[in-house]
Amino acid sequence: MSTSWPESAARDGRSTTGAPSPTPSPVPSGGSRSRGRALLDLVGYGFFPLAFVSRLPFAMTVVGTLTLVSDVRGSLAQSGAVSAMTGIGTAVFGPMTGSFADRYGQRRVLLIGSGVNVAALVGFVLMTYSAVSIIWVAAVGFLVGASAPQVAPLSRTRLITHVTARTPADGRRDPLLSLVMSYESVADESAFVLGPVVIGLLATAFGAGAPLLAAGLIAAVFVVAFAFHRTAALPQHHEAAAGPVPAAARSLLRPRIMILPLGMFLVGAFFGSTLTALTLFMRDRGMELSTGIVYGGMSIGSVATAILIVFVPERLSLRTRWLLCAAIVLAASGALVAATSVVTVTVALACAGCGVGGVIVTLFVIAGRRTPQGRTATLMTTLACALVVGQALWTALGGSISQAHGSTAGFLLSAATAAALILAGLTNHWSERRRSADGAGNGL
Template sequence: MFSSYREILSKPGAALFSAAGFAARYPMALISLSMLILIHTAYGNYTIAGQVNAVGILGFAAGAPMLARLVDRYGQAKVMRPAIMLSSASLLAVAGVAAIQGPVWLLYVFSVTAGMFAGSIGAMVRSRWSNLLHQPDLLNTAFALEAALDEIVFMTGPMIATALTTYVHPTAGLIACAVIGVLGGIWFFSLRATEPAPTGKIAAGSLDAGMIMKSGTMLSIAATFVGAGAMLGSIDVAVVEFTKELGVPASAGLQLGIMATGSLLGALIFGSRQWRVPLSRIYISVVIALALGTSTFLFTTAQWSLGIAMFITGMAFAPTITIATTIVQRIVPASRLTEGLTWMNTFMNIGTATGLTVAGRLTDLHGSTGGFFMAMIGGAAMTVVAVATLPLIRTSLRASRRQHSQELQDAISGEEHTESSTGRTEDLSSSAETAGSAESAETQNPGEKVE
């Protein structure tokens, strides 16, 4: 089952940069809950806590694509080393202001700064995988592996955040985020051998900065990430309130960890298989499954029933993100991949900010039911957009395969004129035939493997 994972991790430097990337992005699972509990403890208001979280996420949404564009042009280490220092310092400032119950506007300022300079570490890890692997099946496995690692982060992170803020000190969670972020970032960005080569300035006539998100397919996938983010943000708030209503507030992290455990299992199973159905069909299936799982939260009345609902919903979450990420990787130019993936993270964070803000207000008014209702709305909206734009996604995937096939044929022609070695030409021919077969499968026999 796990032979495909062993294969990708045996590539030079792969295991090391994946582990370092795991450490560098670990704080992402601690920040939201740590900030939510800290600010609610200090100011006694979920609305303020949700808003401070939201402005930090919107700061990420504004800053991450710009940082990603700079990363693609000038390299990961050169851009991100100073950025993570500033982001971590801003987190410490949020903790300091909340500890003394300082002016709320300062929380907003430091939170937005922390988000703006955080960067999308996950996108940079996946960019390294795309630079290292060129077989679609192996790349899908790599993306599934990273989704699984994300879930380990989210499985353990909320429990750690809850324990630190509840049993150590309300500021301990954010302090841990800052320290881990700096140490993990220094490790990850020191691994220069696997860092994608910077492209330099974009040549005249090439895609400008905004054109990646002018694609209808990219906007459709972005809507999926917005819905998923709204769902996650709403669940964070609702679960904290739900466990308080039951008199066991310290179990909030455990419940979030159960969802992450389900997502981890879903990612591992999904990534271990070579799927023989069209990518677009898998995509719509997992999106619908995720929305159905989210709708079950409204019917939970106890810890055990919420745990079951969280686990089932989690099983569909990581495959949804993996498939959506794979679609983006297929349709975005390789030289803009970090930016393309970061845009998706940006839209997820916009969704999370929306979920936190709206669910925070609904929870203040209606308890945990209000927060879970917002999560259901996020899942439903994501499904409606996915179903409506499915033909567009299929068309873009077919066009991408045709372009890939043509590029391989052009490479073969160039090799025939410049090299006498037949081994390289045969490799390229084999790849071209594979791409051609995939395109044919999408258009003639949907039941066959297409990716």
Template structure:
């Protein structure tokens, strides 16, 4: 099914001119999103004394971010990151700074101003992840190295969302959750400005009078569909882990289980990116999703939290590879001038699915046995993966992809020969 890649080196990816500088800047900015949600939730709750307002504000933040994501991405595809990211980052950072000031001390008004500020922050949030993946595609035209870059990007992004809450926890511990909101503002502004200052940002498709239509057919929308199912399943899993640990009187184990999921995802993502896979990506994605669904069903029968942590680690092995594959598929399905929008649709599908999965399984917990709840969480993955696998005309499409993989492998071999000669 697979063979070791002849250039399984992430070091070579990062040694590409301007890659490390641009990627580092993107990570600084993206850390903001790992820090802001916990910080803002606690800051709003502490300042207003209202859990309902905090929950509504965070929901509005998410709705604003997802609903306007295609518009933001379209502006970037049309005008390039150097013209669009700075104003987005400045507006977003300014709104976060205003929220930090408004929630610095208890006694803040629990009215509509905080809700408006939070919703506007979501609307203005710069899509640093999709932009970075578009830059990866420009920096690395070689398919094999681009696979490694996307895998590395996905793994590190997930780790940022593990590290971010820890950083937010430090500010909460000293009694200043609003300082975490302010730090998020600094991070996103510094990261975005550093990204666009990189020479890589200048190598962007020439701006057009209008952004080209986002046309990719099934090659684009199938990965988006599968990732939406993935988000539904993993969003449900997050709440199921809490319910499982609570029923076993080990609520503190939730952090360890989530850490096991993240660790498994990191291992799976790095391993996936370092190998050349024989199966076409359009087949890889649903198979990875089906494997994850099977692990989720089995997790429902875990006898204790240790077993559930092991199941979470196994599930994680398929998460980063599935996301990486989806990003690669949509990147290949559209012209260069539409890559940011294509990647944003994957992001939006995952985020929307995650929120929906959490809400849906929350209605089920307490009304059904936990093993059944885990099975329900796996159902969206099963349905979307099956729908993609069994669609008519797949054989001809896959044969074409296989031919492209063979061509890419030949190109990779030539690149490696040149590298060794230069060395």
């Protein structure tokens, strides 16, 4: 298989933009330099706030379309179906975005995608408020999902590549990579759970269409700035001038890799089914536009867990962490089923967030260690898309179930999804334990 364009360009002494590629400068090993300072020196101080804000449009899309269609068209089932189409668009084109970025470079992919996404978001808002058929609204929703900027996986790819290229393969690299995975997991979780809070605040203050218009503005400004950031030109790797040949695309289809998108799909499914049940729960109390704010209660536990899980002793294997965190999600789902007030629902969501945050961190860390050579952006984008697709499809399913049988039935669907997440974790645990017994595993 041929070498991808950014990598071959770097080996020829060029960046992905055609400019001369600077000689990689290894991070000094002085003990006084913290890991955080070393990482900032690699990518610059402006990278992290830019990358975080730029991922918000992706995180706001599914909930924003659900909120708008539900408020304007008055049907939770229709809003769930439109959100599902948005997720399908992401499912179809999201992994292709990562593959194109691996091959042609991130800058051009982001610029094209952000332009299409801004136009699609504006068109979606206008069509939802018009009298056109819901079918056409769903079609534009598909385009919104297909063009959603894949900033999170591309940011993770940039950081991993810069650390790998500019630090030697010794004790200095692993701590930096660990910090990268910690930051990215916290940023992802914060964006995906805090995004609905932004939607709730904007919808309450300015109307249901305001969140999607704000997402379009962020894409037009911050995503474009992220595309032009100097880190978009991926550097040459340290290890060899010729560099390793990227693995074949079929290497991603191995069961021990595909179990990771399945796990992320189930996390998204939990988000989606919980969101629709919560929407009906809040509507019954006359507080529908505040759904996003209450849903943000999940961020309290999830962000804290995503930070603290980095300090969990390594003797607790990643496969075991997956199971423990999924068990927390299942227990919190039971509390959601029994909840009768907004306060108890918020507390249960915060508890669920503790488990969800741990699962997301664990899945991305495992993915970082199992990724085939040269396929980082593809796999990271696939994981992010799996989360959104699960959220979108279960938003549609949960919307139908909740509208027909009430919010309690919707929360029962969330509990069933959490149980499936445990089964996926058990499958991963048994397969990796068998690999370890055969001498091929590494405790993942």
